[in-house]
Amino acid sequence: MPLQESNPLLDIQFRIPFDRIRAEHVEPAIEELLRDARAKLEALAADTGPPTFENTMLAYEAITERLEYAMGIVRHLESVATYPEIRAALNAVQPSVSAFQSSILLHEGLWKTVQRYARMEEAQNLTGTRLRFLKKTMDDFRRQGAELDAAGKARLAQIDVELSTLTMRFSEHVLDSTHAFELVIADESKLRGLPPSAIAAARQSAVTKGVPGWRFTLQAPSYVALMTHLDDAGIRREVYHAYSVRATSGEFDNREIVTRVLELRREKARLLGFADFADLVIDDRMAHKGERAQEFLDNLRVKTEPYFAAENRALQEFRRSLEGPDAAVIEPWDVGYYAEKQRAALYDFDEEALRPYFPLQRVVEGMFTIFGRVFGIVVEAQSGVPVWDQQVKYYAIRDEAEGTLLGAFYADFYPRENKRGGAWMDAFLTGLPGIKPHLGLICGNLTPPLADRPALLTHREVETIFHEFGHLLHHSLSRVEVRSLAGTNVPWDFVELPSQIMENWCWERESLDLFARHYETGERIPEDLFVKMNRARTFRGANAQMRQLSFGVLDLMLHRKYSPLQDGDVMEYARRILQPFSPARLPPDYAMLAAFTHLFASPVGYGAGYYSYKWAEVLDADAFTRFRQSGVFSREVGMQFRENILAKGNSQDPAELYRSFMGRDPDLKALLVRSGLAEFQSVP
Numbered sequence: 001m002p003l004q005e006s007n008p009l010l011d012i013q014f015r016i017p018f019d020r021i022r023a024e025h026v027e028p029a030i031e032e033l034l035r036d037a038r039a040k041l042e043a044l045a046a047d048t049g050p051p052t053f054e055n056t057m058l059a060y061e062a063i064t065e066r067l068e069y070a071m072g073i074v075r076h077l078e079s080v081a082t083y084p085e086i087r088a089a090l091n092a093v094q095p096s097v098s099a100f101q102s103s104i105l106l107h108e109g110l111w112k113t114v115q116r117y118a119r120m121e122e123a124q125n126l127t128g129t130r131l132r133f134l135k136k137t138m139d140d141f142r143r144q145g146a147e148l149d150a151a152g153k154a155r156l157a158q159i160d161v162e163l164s165t166l167t168m169r170f171s172e173h174v175l176d177s178t179h180a181f182e183l184v185i186a187d188e189s190k191l192r193g194l195p196p197s198a199i200a201a202a203r204q205s206a207v208t209k210g211v212p213g214w215r216f217t218l219q220a221p222s223y224v225a226l227m228t229h230l231d232d233a234g235i236r237r238e239v240y241h242a243y244s245v246r247a248t249s250g251e252f253d254n255r256e257i258v259t260r261v262l263e264l265r266r267e268k269a270r271l272l273g274f275a276d277f278a279d280l281v282i283d284d285r286m287a288h289k290g291e292r293a294q295e296f297l298d299n300l301r302v303k304t305e306p307y308f309a310a311e312n313r314a315l316q317e318f319r320r321s322l323e324g325p326d327a328a329v330i331e332p333w334d335v336g337y338y339a340e341k342q343r344a345a346l347y348d349f350d351e352e353a354l355r356p357y358f359p360l361q362r363v364v365e366g367m368f369t370i371f372g373r374v375f376g377i378v379v380e381a382q383s384g385v386p387v388w389d390q391q392v393k394y395y396a397i398r399d400e401a402e403g404t405l406l407g408a409f410y411a412d413f414y415p416r417e418n419k420r421g422g423a424w425m426d427a428f429l430t431g432l433p434g435i436k437p438h439l440g441l442i443c444g445n446l447t448p449p450l451a452d453r454p455a456l457l458t459h460r461e462v463e464t465i466f467h468e469f470g471h472l473l474h475h476s477l478s479r480v481e482v483r484s485l486a487g488t489n490v491p492w493d494f495v496e497l498p499s500q501i502m503e504n505w506c507w508e509r510e511s512l513d514l515f516a517r518h519y520e521t522g523e524r525i526p527e528d529l530f531v532k533m534n535r536a537r538t539f540r541g542a543n544a545q546m547r548q549l550s551f552g553v554l555d556l557m558l559h560r561k562y563s564p565l566q567d568g569d570v571m572e573y574a575r576r577i578l579q580p581f582s583p584a585r586l587p588p589d590y591a592m593l594a595a596f597t598h599l600f601a602s603p604v605g606y607g608a609g610y611y612s613y614k615w616a617e618v619l620d621a622d623a624f625t626r627f628r629q630s631g632v633f634s635r636e637v638g639m640q641f642r643e644n645i646l647a648k649g650n651s652q653d654p655a656e657l658y659r660s661f662m663g664r665d666p667d668l669k670a671l672l673v674r675s676g677l678a679e680f681q682s683v684p
């Protein structure tokens with residue numbers, strides 16, 4: 001087998017041979033690794049010898065290790081160095097890999113083996129990570145219906161099939177109804193208010209479609225530009241309306257799909273022994289119960305409402321200051337428009353003014369210095385390591401005190417035509433404490449350098465690098481013996497704590513002074529600019545927060561309380577729930593729910609999980625107060641964060657991990673202060 005012997009995807013290697021991996025390796029390697037995984041699975045399921053943690057639980061985890069390693073690399077290459085052959089190869093192997101992966105928890109023999117182990121004395125005496133792993137594995141099987149009778153299993157399978165069909169149709173309808181709308185403006189005078197970049201994009205869109213004039217769509221850049229800047233209120237109203245009734249009529253109607261998905265999710269939860277879908281989804285997350293998540297949102301809402309009312313009054317007054325005492329009441333299609341004018345009037349702050357202070361190389365080195373100091377690590381660049389593109393850099397992370405190699409990572413920061421958009425962190429290899437180092441990556445699409453100028457970032461881009469590096473440290477500083485419980489494999493409502501907390505160092509004078517230096521003069525950010533950026537940060541903070549809360553509350557109400565018999569039409573029900581969170585009166589046919597892809601574009605998705613966004617913000621703002629108190633470079637607090645959070649992955653309940661770092665449960669106050677919503681709140 002000469003081809004397979006030289007196939008670079010077959011063996012797990014810490015130094016991934018990116019210089020040798022080609023599309024033609026993918027199919028033979030994945031076929032071989034699937035065979036290997038199937039053989040391991042069948043052997044484990046058929047094993048009748050005395051079960052131990054090693055020969056059962058660790059063997060269970062090892063079934064897919066090689067396959068996941070190879071698939072991780074292939075998926076990665078498809079997203080950062082894609083070409084038609086690698087995409088075709090990925091598409092060719094993806095279905096059989098997915099089918100195999102979802103068959104594991106449905107394997108009855110394997111379930112029996114795990115149960116047999118669970119009855120052994122060794123299993124009864126497990127503690128810590130090993131106990132958690134056994135419990136979590138059994139829960140995973142049960143959630144796939146392992147304990148149901150034959151009829152229950154069959155019903156569960158039907159529900160899952162119907163859910164995937166319906167949710168796929170839901171997202172197609174949203175896409176198609178979004179694309180179905182266009183607004184072509186022929187009269188240039190109607191474009192008044194729009195920035196030149198938006199006008200140019202609309203012109204380009206018209207040219208591409210072969211129509212005269214300027215073409216606008218419901219895609220985010222076009223829609224947001226219209227709502228924020230266009231002077232013509234009639235056009236804003238028309239486009240707003242089109243946006244808010246997407247997927248509610250004709251061939252792309254999602255209204256019945258929503259009701260049916262909710263019904264199926266409820267049935268699935270009941271079948272598996274949960275009160276509702278929220279309890280099913282949240283059971284193994286930090287919040288544990290739907291009710292807890294709901295209380296959390298309600299609490300934040302009460303504390304936000306007075307500021308929300310004040311902001312809305314101020315906006316109406318601002319409109320009167322422009323248009324006289326008889327100015328009309330602000331409608332939903334006016335909010336963004338007048339808010340932008342108000343922002344410009346209140347703050348003389350242009351984000352572009354910060355760019356010269358954020359040359360990428362200096363930002364990255366400063367970030368390594370800061371977190372090196374805080375977490376007791378040393379990050380150093382290494383050359384001569386194979387990479388997928390010449391722009392990619394490779395770094396090693398060592399423990400400062402012991403000198404040991406904790407992990408290494410690739411950093412790929414600039415956009416390319418063969419790379420997907422956005423910023424992300426991913427893992428290639430999860431190491432073992434004291435034995436094998438971790439391997440990961442961070443990717444971004446940041447402002448690239450120009451011929452005569454280094455890459456100068458926006459402040460938001462700087463936050464993005466810190467954010468992704470936070471995920472990377474969560475992976476790289478992990479000291480958990482079970483791979484699937486290590487690093488970033490934590491519940492959704494906890495995973496953004498290590499990443500979001502790092503963004504706080506982008507707002508502190510002391511830490512900014514370490515890396516934010518003018519690329520030509522070396523000067524730090526001038527005080528007045530620093531003050532302005534902090535003031536602009538909290539502009540209409542209550543509106544931003546109420547918007548997120550509204551989605552979280554709607555999500556939980558739908559998945560906990562909604563009943564078609566009692567509550568009637570689901571679109572109308574959603575509108576009633578959303579109204580108190582909206583700065584303006586919602587139109588009677590308002591139906592954002594029909595296009596709420598977070599909740600309905602996949603069988604679970606963010607369903608009953610939307611609260612996690614705010615939950616994680618509370619955690620990061622609250623946890624950062626310890627650094628605030630002891631100094632943003634405090635090694636003592638940093639090492640406690642490293643030991644209690646970054647090193648622990650999912651080896652303990654995240655609520656316990658949080659308590660072990662903070663000495664108490666999370667407190668909302670720090671987020672309220674950071675968002676400018678704490679002025680009138682009494683300090684407990």
Ligand SMILES: [Zn+2]
Nearest residue numbers: 467471496499
């Ligand atoms: Zn993140």
